[in-house]
Amino acid sequence: MVEVARLRHGSGIGQPLTRRDGVLKVTGQASYAADNHPPGLLHAVLATARIARGRVAFLDLAAARAHPGVVEVMTPANRPALAQDPDDKSVPFSFRLDLLQNDRVRYAGQPIAVVIARTLEAATEGAALLAPRYEAEPVEASLDAADVFVPEVVGAGAPGETWHGDVDAGLAAAEHRIDATFETPMQFHNAMEPHAVVAAWEGNRLSLDMPTQGLSLTQMRLAALFGIQPEEIHIRSPFIGGGFGSKLLSGPQVLGILAARLVGRPVKLVLRREQMYGPVTHRAPTRQRLRLGAAADGGLTAIHHHVRTATSRFDDFLEPSAGVSHTLYAAPAIATTNEAVRLDTGTPGFMRAPGEASGSIALESAIDEMAYSCGMDPLEFRLRNYAEIEPVSGKPFSSKALRECYVEGAASFGWAGRPLLPRSMRDENGMLVGWGLGTATFPALMFQGEARAVLRQDGTGLVETGAHDMGQGAWTALAQIAAESLGLDASRLEFRAGRSDLPNAGIAGGSAHTATAGGAIHVAGAQVIARLTEIAVADPRSPLFGAGNIGVVARSGRLVRWDDGSRSEAFGDILARAGLQEVEARGMANADPTAAERYAMHAHGAVFAEVKVDPELGQVRVTRLVGAFAAGRIINPRLVRSQYYGGMIWGLSFALHERAVLDPRTARVVNADLAEYRVPVNADVPSLEAILVDEEDPHVNALGIKGVGEIGITGTAGAIANAIWHATGVRVRHFPVAIEHIVAAGDL
Amino acid sequence: MNRFDYVRPRTVAEAVAAGAQPGSAYLAAGTNLLDLMKIGVARPARLVDLNYLAGLDTIEELPDGGVRIGARVRNADLAHDLAFRRRFPAVAEALLSGASGQLRNMATTGGNLLQRTRCAYFQDTASACNKRAPGSGCDAHGRENRLHAVLGWSKTCIATHPSDFCVPLVALDAIMEIEGPEGWREVPLADFHLLPDATPERESVLAPGELVVALRLPPEAAGFAAHARYVKLRERTSFAFAVVSAAACLRIQEGQIAAARLALGGVAAKPWRARAAEAFLLGAAPAEAAFQQAATIALAEARPSGDNTFKIELARRIAARALRLAAAGTPERLPALPASPFAPLPGGLHG
Numbered sequence A: 001m002v003e004v005a006r007l008r009h010g011s012g013i014g015q016p017l018t019r020r021d022g023v024l025k026v027t028g029q030a031s032y033a034a035d036n037h038p039p040g041l042l043h044a045v046l047a048t049a050r051i052a053r054g055r056v057a058f059l060d061l062a063a064a065r066a067h068p069g070v071v072e073v074m075t076p077a078n079r080p081a082l083a084q085d086p087d088d089k090s091v092p093f094s095f096r097l098d099l100l101q102n103d104r105v106r107y108a109g110q111p112i113a114v115v116i117a118r119t120l121e122a123a124t125e126g127a128a129l130l131a132p133r134y135e136a137e138p139v140e141a142s143l144d145a146a147d148v149f150v151p152e153v154v155g156a157g158a159p160g161e162t163w164h165g166d167v168d169a170g171l172a173a174a175e176h177r178i179d180a181t182f183e184t185p186m187q188f189h190n191a192m193e194p195h196a197v198v199a200a201w202e203g204n205r206l207s208l209d210m211p212t213q214g215l216s217l218t219q220m221r222l223a224a225l226f227g228i229q230p231e232e233i234h235i236r237s238p239f240i241g242g243g244f245g246s247k248l249l250s251g252p253q254v255l256g257i258l259a260a261r262l263v264g265r266p267v268k269l270v271l272r273r274e275q276m277y278g279p280v281t282h283r284a285p286t287r288q289r290l291r292l293g294a295a296a297d298g299g300l301t302a303i304h305h306h307v308r309t310a311t312s313r314f315d316d317f318l319e320p321s322a323g324v325s326h327t328l329y330a331a332p333a334i335a336t337t338n339e340a341v342r343l344d345t346g347t348p349g350f351m352r353a354p355g356e357a358s359g360s361i362a363l364e365s366a367i368d369e370m371a372y373s374c375g376m377d378p379l380e381f382r383l384r385n386y387a388e389i390e391p392v393s394g395k396p397f398s399s400k401a402l403r404e405c406y407v408e409g410a411a412s413f414g415w416a417g418r419p420l421l422p423r424s425m426r427d428e429n430g431m432l433v434g435w436g437l438g439t440a441t442f443p444a445l446m447f448q449g450e451a452r453a454v455l456r457q458d459g460t461g462l463v464e465t466g467a468h469d470m471g472q473g474a475w476t477a478l479a480q481i482a483a484e485s486l487g488l489d490a491s492r493l494e495f496r497a498g499r500s501d502l503p504n505a506g507i508a509g510g511s512a513h514t515a516t517a518g519g520a521i522h523v524a525g526a527q528v529i530a531r532l533t534e535i536a537v538a539d540p541r542s543p544l545f546g547a548g549n550i551g552v553v554a555r556s557g558r559l560v561r562w563d564d565g566s567r568s569e570a571f572g573d574i575l576a577r578a579g580l581q582e583v584e585a586r587g588m589a590n591a592d593p594t595a596a597e598r599y600a601m602h603a604h605g606a607v608f609a610e611v612k613v614d615p616e617l618g619q620v621r622v623t624r625l626v627g628a629f630a631a632g633r634i635i636n637p638r639l640v641r642s643q644y645y646g647g648m649i650w651g652l653s654f655a656l657h658e659r660a661v662l663d664p665r666t667a668r669v670v671n672a673d674l675a676e677y678r679v680p681v682n683a684d685v686p687s688l689e690a691i692l693v694d695e696e697d698p699h700v701n702a703l704g705i706k707g708v709g710e711i712g713i714t715g716t717a718g719a720i721a722n723a724i725w726h727a728t729g730v731r732v733r734h735f736p737v738a739i740e741h742i743v744a745a746g747d748l
Numbered sequence B: 001m002n003r004f005d006y007v008r009p010r011t012v013a014e015a016v017a018a019g020a021q022p023g024s025a026y027l028a029a030g031t032n033l034l035d036l037m038k039i040g041v042a043r044p045a046r047l048v049d050l051n052y053l054a055g056l057d058t059i060e061e062l063p064d065g066g067v068r069i070g071a072r073v074r075n076a077d078l079a080h081d082l083a084f085r086r087r088f089p090a091v092a093e094a095l096l097s098g099a100s101g102q103l104r105n106m107a108t109t110g111g112n113l114l115q116r117t118r119c120a121y122f123q124d125t126a127s128a129c130n131k132r133a134p135g136s137g138c139d140a141h142g143r144e145n146r147l148h149a150v151l152g153w154s155k156t157c158i159a160t161h162p163s164d165f166c167v168p169l170v171a172l173d174a175i176m177e178i179e180g181p182e183g184w185r186e187v188p189l190a191d192f193h194l195l196p197d198a199t200p201e202r203e204s205v206l207a208p209g210e211l212v213v214a215l216r217l218p219p220e221a222a223g224f225a226a227h228a229r230y231v232k233l234r235e236r237t238s239f240a241f242a243v244v245s246a247a248a249c250l251r252i253q254e255g256q257i258a259a260a261r262l263a264l265g266g267v268a269a270k271p272w273r274a275r276a277a278e279a280f281l282l283g284a285a286p287a288e289a290a291f292q293q294a295a296t297i298a299l300a301e302a303r304p305s306g307d308n309t310f311k312i313e314l315a316r317r318i319a320a321r322a323l324r325l326a327a328a329g330t331p332e333r334l335p336a337l338p339a340s341p342f343a344p345l346p347g348g349l350h351g
């Protein structure tokens, strides 16, 4: 194996390129799954359950079938057979699917039939005409449900309980104690693009246009469900209009594929907005109890983070909110524990920063309360409890520039001189002003990925990998890595992604896609260069003859002697002389298990918020947000800043807006549309700043990338909650913060 | 969506004739009606499209000093009409605080007045709702009702009317002009919307087939221009309905309130005119004590219909705020965030 040079020159890494697909998107030329119209296409519309538990007793099939334009109605009675139980979860990151296996209803919004028609309108009305009757059973919709269980694992396999040190002793010895309970609501991903599929069968070959964050996993699961080979399934997913964890394979998409099989014609199925509140996962509600102890000098003596959350009655996903307490603050004793109840809802799942988002707002609020009770500035308190090593695991951090984040963020925000006491600041209009801080954290993950790279005699290159662009900018950032790995200008590079017939790039999740797909590209590119180098240095006619493999670097389409820049040769010339049209290689990258054994690996950040609160009316407005983040190597600062902005706005949304209201009596989401499920508008976000703090990480992976997609939420939500307290003196522990929580406290 | 007939009348007479047939609904911009059709709440047999009618789309200055606004005038066009805005600043401010730019560019005067409630159970055909399905019950009781009514509600229905526009209009004694199968009539806006009582399905005095053709503001309404504000409390800075809102209009002469108008939004099934509070303010000095007292009077009869006790105090406070802002004077220009408490307080007075 050839040692891969870590840094090459003359490529796009680190450059703030604009999105390569930007013009396509703003001019409407980028085609999303639902934009496809193969000849003979029929439209499928789901009929979904209005009850949350029971069975479907009757569907007026005759009325639906009689509606002009309706071609077929798919129900459990005529749904084509599957080769695998929809409850089978052998494919990683998968959930039990509702694929019309029987007449049971296990949550509101569950598909109970599919109407297939010549037009969308006919299918929609056909679905309404089914007018289902149900045998309903009593539902459970509250975190206060009586049957509580203790999960063995939470999230994607973390232990349900972690004890480190003696928490009781730590609390007993403490000078200051906080015991506070925080509540976070049920939330839905609400990607702009609804889940959709355009499916066409040709014999056993299946052609799909569908957004997915996991091409290969989707292909595997569909192959198992339909009893065909993965290679028989071709998925195109060039653009994804947001996924946030909800766009792995969803049940409704499989139903679209089943519908196409049933009618023997291509079928399109697109979820309506309200249909996204049920079968495509969500973030579960949590109730988190934080018990903190601190000594007189402000040093934490204990943290106990206990979480109650909810999962569905038929599957498990436990929002792992307590995980943030394992790494953020140094304390001799840290315990995290979990319990859960089962509700008659769809199964929760991965939603942007699963666990970290909900856990961070609680932990950061509690830390703020403790800082105040110790009489310390919130930043000073955090520095006093700065974790030099990861407290629970005892491992050193692979890198951690959090201190620099605090410093740079505080400087830009103007934190110095913040009064300790709440209700100390007002603006010229009499609005209460408050400043709050939150620490951001997210683990640096990586999955297994593959890529193929080719250099051609005409001096161009090709790099391909089945990567996913959900809007985060993979088309651009990965192409930058590809260009660099081949020492080519991006304009000479063809970059392919977003298709299942390309090498498996893993999933776009866990903020790990750039590390994963980028890592694979990096290896593939290096392999191609190594092959080319072998050819050149062995050829007496080459100016590089005898340079040895490591004595050569690739730069601007040429191999160049490391020690003598004047001796170089163009890629194409090397290939031409060798009589080769092209040279290719595949590369694979994976997380290094020894790095994870030796190091704790996380991105970090510090977010500073300013809020104004109307003292009479209780209305809150976030007037400034400054976030400083350290996440290893930055491939493209423009795209990374966008990710931070998006994350910070999401954090604002978490603190002040987002909440799905689950009706206690019916377990139905009452506000299942974007008018009533509130997310911020531009006017809610007047000023945002994201600072990219330098951080070099030699351990985390070959490219030194930590991931930036999710971290922005963490820290931000807590910073805003803390700023509200600082403005008003009212500590709201119930999110999103609502006007009534603030005015309940009387005149401010 | 059900299958429906679609007609495009060219004249008011044709429209009324088509609208009088059972199952008809008038279609203005459709920003509310089409949404309700898509979710199955409205299933009209016939849409009578008003968009191709001749007329009803102008803002007319009347010889008596009043103004007449055609039912088809778009919300944005009205709010941005300089002459109108100068004379009726609180109405413009209310309009611009509603919905979003895109919606206001479409939404019409008539449609705004007749928009339906945002009650979640009204919008969900699987729920019991006396307004949508008379006699079926009211699922909002004891459920998600934090934004429901605190004034004028009945056991049968606790929903609110969501319009911002209506609030200053009712304060300024707007009059509706209605054309119908039985001929032309006019109705004060204050009497146009109905409280639920036992028949929440009847939301206005419009008889089947009756068409709102215009709305008039009387000449006195312009007399408040120097002291007229709308304030709206909402859960995000824009694109949200009012939690509570208030329009306050004052005429101040020689340090005394010579005329006062106060109306509340988001509190009842109709824009709520607070006449007792207005009477109290007459002759008072425009000062904090009077505003607080008037606001308390305005809410005297309020009672919670669910988890919304907080709205009573909020409505009281926003009424006081609106009066205080109105007394301080209409700002020279519309605030950048219309009706928002975060709009800077007025600097220059309306000239």
Ligand SMILES: Cc1cc2nc3c(=O)[nH]c(=O)nc-3n(C[C@H](O)[C@H](O)[C@H](O)COP(=O)(O)OP(=O)(O)OC[C@H]3O[C@@H](n4cnc5c(N)ncnc54)[C@H](O)[C@@H]3O)c2cc1C
Pocket (backbone or CB within 6 Å): A675, B025, B026, B027, B028, B029, B030, B031, B032, B033, B034, B035, B050, B071, B097, B098, B099, B100, B103, B106, B107, B108, B109, B110, B111, B112, B113, B114, B115, B116, B162, B163, B164, B165, B210, B211, B212, B213, B239, B240, B241, B242
């Ligand atoms: C997301 C969202 C947010 C919104 N936020 C706000 C807000 O903050 N504040 C606010 O005030 N509004 C808000 N709105 C509501 C908006 O103002 C209304 O949808 C709009 O004013 C309706 O006007 P239209 O012309 O589209 O009416 P349509 O939808 O066409 O009609 C509405 C109703 O009025 C009837 N109708 C229309 N014209 C006449 C007429 N001339 N005579 C008799 N009947 C008639 C129709 O039959 C129908 O029943 C919001 C709407 C949406 C979708």
Ligand code: SF4
Pocket (backbone or CB within 6 Å): B117, B119, B120, B121, B122, B128, B129, B130, B131, B132, B137, B138, B139, B140, B141, B156, B157, B158, B159, B200
């Ligand atoms: S409050 Fe009125 S609109 Fe809402 S469910 Fe009850 S009856 Fe229907």
